[in-house]
Amino acid sequence: MSEVSTNQPLGTPAWIDLGVPDLDRAKAFYGALFGWECEERSAASGPYTLCLLRGRRVAALRPVSVSAADVEGESWWHVHVATDDCDGTAEQIAVSGGRVLAPPADVADLGRTAVVADPTGARFSLWQGRALPGCELVNEPCTLVRNDLACPDPGPARRFYAAVFDFTLDGNDDLPDVDFTFLRRPDGHEIGGIFGDPAATASRWQTVFEVADTDELVxxxxxxxxxTGTPEDAPYGRMAPIVDPFGTAFSVITRPSAAG
Known part of the structure; x- marks a missing residue:
C-alpha cells in the first residue's frame, strides 16, 4: 500500500527533508516537478514547509542560509529512518562506530529526531513518529520510492547497519558487475541498499522518487x-538523474508497474 498511517518498523526510511537557501524558489520548483502543495509550520529550530500530495505529507523543505552544495560541493535529500526509541537508537549508533551530530530533540508535535552519521561519514536522521509517522504516501508517482547509500568503502557501512538495525545483507544477481548489497529488515522487507563506488567523493544516502513518465519528468x-541527465533503462525501470536549482541531486524512476 502507498498510504502510511502508522510508524514504520526500525530502520525503514520514513521521512525526507531538504535545506534550501531560497524557500520560495524551492516550493515553485518541486511544485512544478511533482505537483506538491505546501503547508507552513514552525518549530523551535525555525520555520519549515511540509510538502503535500493529495493532502498527504510526503516531504519537508527547510530554509538555510546557504545550500549544502555551496558548503560541501554536493547536496542531497536528507533521509530519516524509523525508530520507536530515538534516544536509545542514537546511543546504539554511538557505540557501534557512528556519531551523534545533533542529539535527540522534539519537532513540535510531529516526532522526535536526531542527526547522526555512520562510520563512513554518511549523514542521516532518526525519526520517532508522533503526530507524523513519516511520509504518508510512498511508492507511487511523485513520492519517495527508495534510498540507497553510495560510498567508496562499503565494508564498514554494511557492518554498521547490520549491527544497529539488524539488517540482513544480500547480494544482487541482477547487477553482477556492480558492488551492491541489499539491506533487508528482519521481516525480509528490502529498505534499500549499499553501493560500493571507489570513485565516490563522499558517502551519501541517495533519494529516488517514483514518477509516471521519466522522460516527461525530465x-x-x-x-x-x-x-538532468539522459533517461536510461535499468533492470528495475527507466531512470534519470535530476539536479534542482540549488544543486541538490536525486533520481527519478518509472517502474514497469507504475508505467503499466
Missing part, C-alpha cells in the same frame, strides 16, 4: 530551472 525539470 522535460518538466528543465522547464522549471533544474538540470
Amino acid at each position: 522535460a518538466r525539470a528543465l522547464a522549471a530551472g533544474g538540470g
Whole structure:
C-alpha cells in the first residue's frame, strides 16, 4: 500500500527533508516537478514547509542560509529512518562506530529526531513518529520510492547497519558487475541498499522518487530551472538523474508497474 498511517518498523526510511537557501524558489520548483502543495509550520529550530500530495505529507523543505552544495560541493535529500526509541537508537549508533551530530530533540508535535552519521561519514536522521509517522504516501508517482547509500568503502557501512538495525545483507544477481548489497529488515522487507563506488567523493544516502513518465519528468525539470541527465533503462525501470536549482541531486524512476 502507498498510504502510511502508522510508524514504520526500525530502520525503514520514513521521512525526507531538504535545506534550501531560497524557500520560495524551492516550493515553485518541486511544485512544478511533482505537483506538491505546501503547508507552513514552525518549530523551535525555525520555520519549515511540509510538502503535500493529495493532502498527504510526503516531504519537508527547510530554509538555510546557504545550500549544502555551496558548503560541501554536493547536496542531497536528507533521509530519516524509523525508530520507536530515538534516544536509545542514537546511543546504539554511538557505540557501534557512528556519531551523534545533533542529539535527540522534539519537532513540535510531529516526532522526535536526531542527526547522526555512520562510520563512513554518511549523514542521516532518526525519526520517532508522533503526530507524523513519516511520509504518508510512498511508492507511487511523485513520492519517495527508495534510498540507497553510495560510498567508496562499503565494508564498514554494511557492518554498521547490520549491527544497529539488524539488517540482513544480500547480494544482487541482477547487477553482477556492480558492488551492491541489499539491506533487508528482519521481516525480509528490502529498505534499500549499499553501493560500493571507489570513485565516490563522499558517502551519501541517495533519494529516488517514483514518477509516471521519466522522460516527461525530465522535460518538466528543465522547464522549471533544474538540470538532468539522459533517461536510461535499468533492470528495475527507466531512470534519470535530476539536479534542482540549488544543486541538490536525486533520481527519478518509472517502474514497469507504475508505467503499466
